[in-house]
Amino acid sequence: MTVSPDLDRRFRDAAVTLDLVDVGFDVVESPIGPLFVAASGQGLATISFETDPDAQLDRLARVAGPRVLRSARSIDVARRELDEYFAGERRAFDLSLDLRGLPAFTLSVLDELARVPYGETTTYGTLAARIGHPRAARAVGTVMNRNRIPIVLPCHRVVGSSGDLTGYAGGLDVKRTLLELEGAR
Amino acid sequence: MMQAVAIPPFERFYEEQRGDVLRLLRKRLGADRAEDAFQETFLRALRAYGRLDHGEHLRAWVLTIAHNVALDTLRRARPTEEFVEVPSTDHGPAYSELADLTDGLGHKERAAVVLRYGYDLSYDQIAAALGSSPEAARQATSTGVRRIRRRIAS
Numbered sequence: 001m002t003v004s005p006d007l008d009r010r011f012r013d014a015a016v017t018l019d020l021v022d023v024g025f026d027v028v029e030s031p032i033g034p035l036f037v038a039a040s041g042q043g044l045a046t047i048s049f050e051t052d053p054d055a056q057l058d059r060l061a062r063v064a065g066p067r068v069l070r071s072a073r074s075i076d077v078a079r080r081e082l083d084e085y086f087a088g089e090r091r092a093f094d095l096s097l098d099l100r101g102l103p104a105f106t107l108s109v110l111d112e113l114a115r116v117p118y119g120e121t122t123t124y125g126t127l128a129a130r131i132g133h134p135r136a137a138r139a140v141g142t143v144m145n146r147n148r149i150p151i152v153l154p155c156h157r158v159v160g161s162s163g164d165l166t167g168y169a170g171g172l173d174v175k176r177t178l179l180e181l182e183g184a185r
Numbered sequence: 186m187m188q189a190v191a192i193p194p195f196e197r198f199y200e201e202q203r204g205d206v207l208r209l210l211r212k213r214l215g216a217d218r219a220e221d222a223f224q225e226t227f228l229r230a231l232r233a234y235g236r237l238d239h240g241e242h243l244r245a246w247v248l249t250i251a252h253n254v255a256l257d258t259l260r261r262a263r264p265t266e267e268f269v270e271v272p273s274t275d276h277g278p279a280y281s282e283l284a285d286l287t288d289g290l291g292h293k294e295r296a297a298v299v300l301r302y303g304y305d306l307s308y309d310q311i312a313a314a315l316g317s318s319p320e321a322a323r324q325a326t327s328t329g330v331r332r333i334r335r336r337i338a339s
Binding site: 001002008014015018022053058060065066068069070 | 192193194195196197199203204205207208211220223224227228231232234235237
């Protein structure tokens, strides 16, 4: 028997309002394509260019708890800030982040990454030096590669030492678009 | 060694079971009242979901919750009438295997005994199904078992 979209939405809204959800997720439309966005009580947990929830649900459940539910309401704040960012009206995100389960090295890299200002770029080597491991550029690259919260944690602002864009989970076109949006260089 | 069945993310569980839950509730309550009961069923399941020990028998578990929510709804609607318990046909084999034994128990006791001994669920899970505390679930189970023993003995 099919559950009507209205009944379905009412249950999902009630679950979030009653604070019964460990992590809520939804797909957000954006100028760079649809984004999978997930948030827990601790904050924004995931932004992904891979929008099939099946690829994400098990990992989210492992990190945040089994009560994983699709719900527009649970990511309202993140959606609003992303919309503003893409409209060019927001230069910094004001969101708490859920980075549970990440190793200390990764956290220190992400912490430094978060300080790279809007509209500027840096290199993997520079980031590595800033966290006190000047020879760890490759390891920093791996952390960028696995960044769970791209855009908000701006790995698109990190480029190769020669200035090429090198790589991006959403594709190099997306990286270029984000840098252009920010007016970088 | 037996490997415990992993608890699926709630979204997957909900998508798999919501159709059957709504069907059961419509049959019991009609289309209108089934909607509130549907919400209540999955909110009860969600409340207990973080405390599940394993992912086995989730279908029997959520249908038992739905069954109890339907009973609560009917009781609220007709508080003075004696409610006649209709055995559910939506449950798996454990329900029917234990049907003879559990005949004559109140619906909470019956559900508790079947979920505990038919499906090996924890008192937390049974509590969610009954909409009660784990302690009350334990009590309902042992009262049910005592009644069955007494009846077999007599």
